[in-house]
Amino acid sequence: MIATTERRYSLDEYRAIAETAKEKCEYHDGEIITMTGGTLNHSLVMGNIFSFLHFILRDTQFSVINSELRLWLPKHSCGVYADAMIFDGKPQLNGDRKDEALNPLLIVEVLSPSTEEYDRTDKFRMYRSIPSFCEYLLIRQNKVFVERYSKQENVWTYSDFDSLDQSILLESVNIELAIAEIYRDIDF
Template identity: 50%
Template sequence: MAIAQTNPPNLTSDATKTRFTPDEYRAIEETAEDRHEYCNGGIIAMSGGSPTHSRITVDITTFLNVAVRDTNFQVYNGDLRIWIPSFNHGTYPDVLVIDGEPEFNADRTDEILNPLLIVEVLSPSTEAYDRGEKFRKYRSLASFCEYLLVSQTEPYIEQYHNLDRQSSDRWQWQVYDGIDRAIVLHSLNIELPMSEVYRRINF
């Protein structure tokens, strides 16, 4: 994911306005040409990703969608927003998987509350955010139990897996380094080969 700037211009007729309600944000997002995150009153514009970022995201989404097509798991791309109630935060992950039917935020059909697996393809401008604050916020969601941080500069993926679904503080860290490895996705009970993640990427 890539973030461009905070409080982008021309979002409101009030040029001095820097805080927005969730409903104001949603109204802006429905007509905006670009996507934005919502962070407890602030709006953050998201810039476009690189061709490599896009290619990796598409290949992960495609592989997972085929792998779980005969199960209760459902795969979504970055068009579906995750809402994190504890932090009043709305964000777009690169890939997410849910178990069963989506749980939507109130009467919204574009904000999901129950991600199981989340994948973020790292960008230089957002890597620290994806590893730190964003991961912390994701962990407040009871359904969330697996997180992949995917490098786009080398075949390298970090995996975080919750060892205790009744707790949010027992996460195991695993590194997958090298194109011949395969990631064991505990939440889906499948393996994701690194060669599928990076199948058309030349390093």
């Protein structure tokens, strides 16, 4: 991620820029952050997990959304992009906005060298301000390693998975996610 300038932007200015920008850009309380491009493995991992979740949850009340929909974090005055999100029902939109959601249950981030620390720390802290948010997956793209954070009774627990033979129980949507599905056709 790269800050575009040191100038501060109003939310309306950001939204006007974001609607016509060639690259995705996030909004962080007045600062516009341009998102960097991904790698082949990042794209493949995201395609695998999105396709699997979309297929397995297709006849349920859950909605699986890709990285095109911005997540608005009111407490932090931030608009960010997650790699994938799951909602209970249709996403609750931010007022009359059609491009900003408010209420994911589960968020997925595929880690990149340039964003890994941010995804683990500041972004995760901001995500925790979402009342509905209760499950977080961090997925390595350069080796088999998935981290899962799960909230139960306002306490976050951690588990990790490093074998293609393992599966993750996604408690928020009550499904098993095989690690092998995440890393299907990936060359390390």
